[in-house]
Amino acid sequence: MSTDEFGRVRSWTLEPTKPRFVPPPGAVDAHCHVFGPMADFPFSAKAKYLPQDAGPDQLFALRDMLGFERNVIVQASCHGTDNSATLNGIARSNGKARGVAVVDPAISETELALLHAGGMRGIRFNFLKRLVDDAPKDKFLDVARRLPAGWHVVVYFEADILEELRPFLDAVPVPLVIDHMGRPDVSQGPDGADMRAFRALLDSRPDIWFKATCPDRLSPQGEPYDDFVAAVAPLVADYADRALWGTDWPHPNMEHRIPDDGGLVDVIPRIAPTAELQQKLLVDNPMRLYWAD
Numbered sequence: 001m002s003t004d005e006f007g008r009v010r011s012w013t014l015e016p017t018k019p020r021f022v023p024p025p026g027a028v029d030a031h032c033h034v035f036g037p038m039a040d041f042p043f044s045a046k047a048k049y050l051p052q053d054a055g056p057d058q059l060f061a062l063r064d065m066l067g068f069e070r071n072v073i074v075q076a077s078c079h080g081t082d083n084s085a086t087l088n089g090i091a092r093s094n095g096k097a098r099g100v101a102v103v104d105p106a107i108s109e110t111e112l113a114l115l116h117a118g119g120m121r122g123i124r125f126n127f128l129k130r131l132v133d134d135a136p137k138d139k140f141l142d143v144a145r146r147l148p149a150g151w152h153v154v155v156y157f158e159a160d161i162l163e164e165l166r167p168f169l170d171a172v173p174v175p176l177v178i179d180h181m182g183r184p185d186v187s188q189g190p191d192g193a194d195m196r197a198f199r200a201l202l203d204s205r206p207d208i209w210f211k212a213t214c215p216d217r218l219s220p221q222g223e224p225y226d227d228f229v230a231a232v233a234p235l236v237a238d239y240a241d242r243a244l245w246g247t248d249w250p251h252p253n254m255e256h257r258i259p260d261d262g263g264l265v266d267v268i269p270r271i272a273p274t275a276e277l278q279q280k281l282l283v284d285n286p287m288r289l290y291w292a293d
């Protein structure tokens, strides 16, 4: 694990390998983050981790090396509800990044419009207790009802609270995107209880999307992530028009098991084995959600 003299942690490799898989033209890394740089964009006082800087320059260099063209930058929990670092990343991308914000539910319509102008197209609700202090469902629903046209809600939760969250998810009046598939136990296989519950959620509404992401977080086996591939490939095949993919760089909280980003890209052709599936996963689906205008 790499911690600097200020106790700031690095959760990403400085030497990612070049993937064998070549993404189709226009491929979107639809789940990544930026950390800081802290001198310009300090972390939240409530942050649960203190990372080293992982700013837009590093993100865009990785994007190019991996063969991607666009990023969707998701506001990381360490920046709380101050979206300046994410907006800075979008602003510096020459139109090649859009974002997902985290907001105080009391945010005004004017501030939401500013986030839209800055390239945000959704907000994220985080239900992981190790990342946020509280997740007020009633306030979340209030702001979900006031979003700019075309926005969606990204939700991050773990499989053990999916049933409890169902009434809340049912009540969200805009499309939903589920981070990391709601963290199923992939060792249960494609027909395990967690995947069945997740499929039931997807079947409940046609406008629920998911990120087929994070083998590094979800695979007990680790590389080459055979358990993840076995559980997730059928989901991508069956819900091909609703699947997104992303690196999750700089892999918050993964300092003890830092993944190789090239290795993550090489999982793509195993969960999306045909050119048609790859085109949907990496280009058509994220473009519909994030670059509709």
Ligand SMILES: O=C(O)c1cc(C(=O)O)oc(=O)c1
Residues within 6 Å of the ligand: 075, 076, 077, 078, 131, 179, 248, 252, 253
């Ligand atoms: O599982 C995590 O630790 C994690 C954290 C964050 C964040 O801090 O925003 O985002 C993610 O997508 C995943």
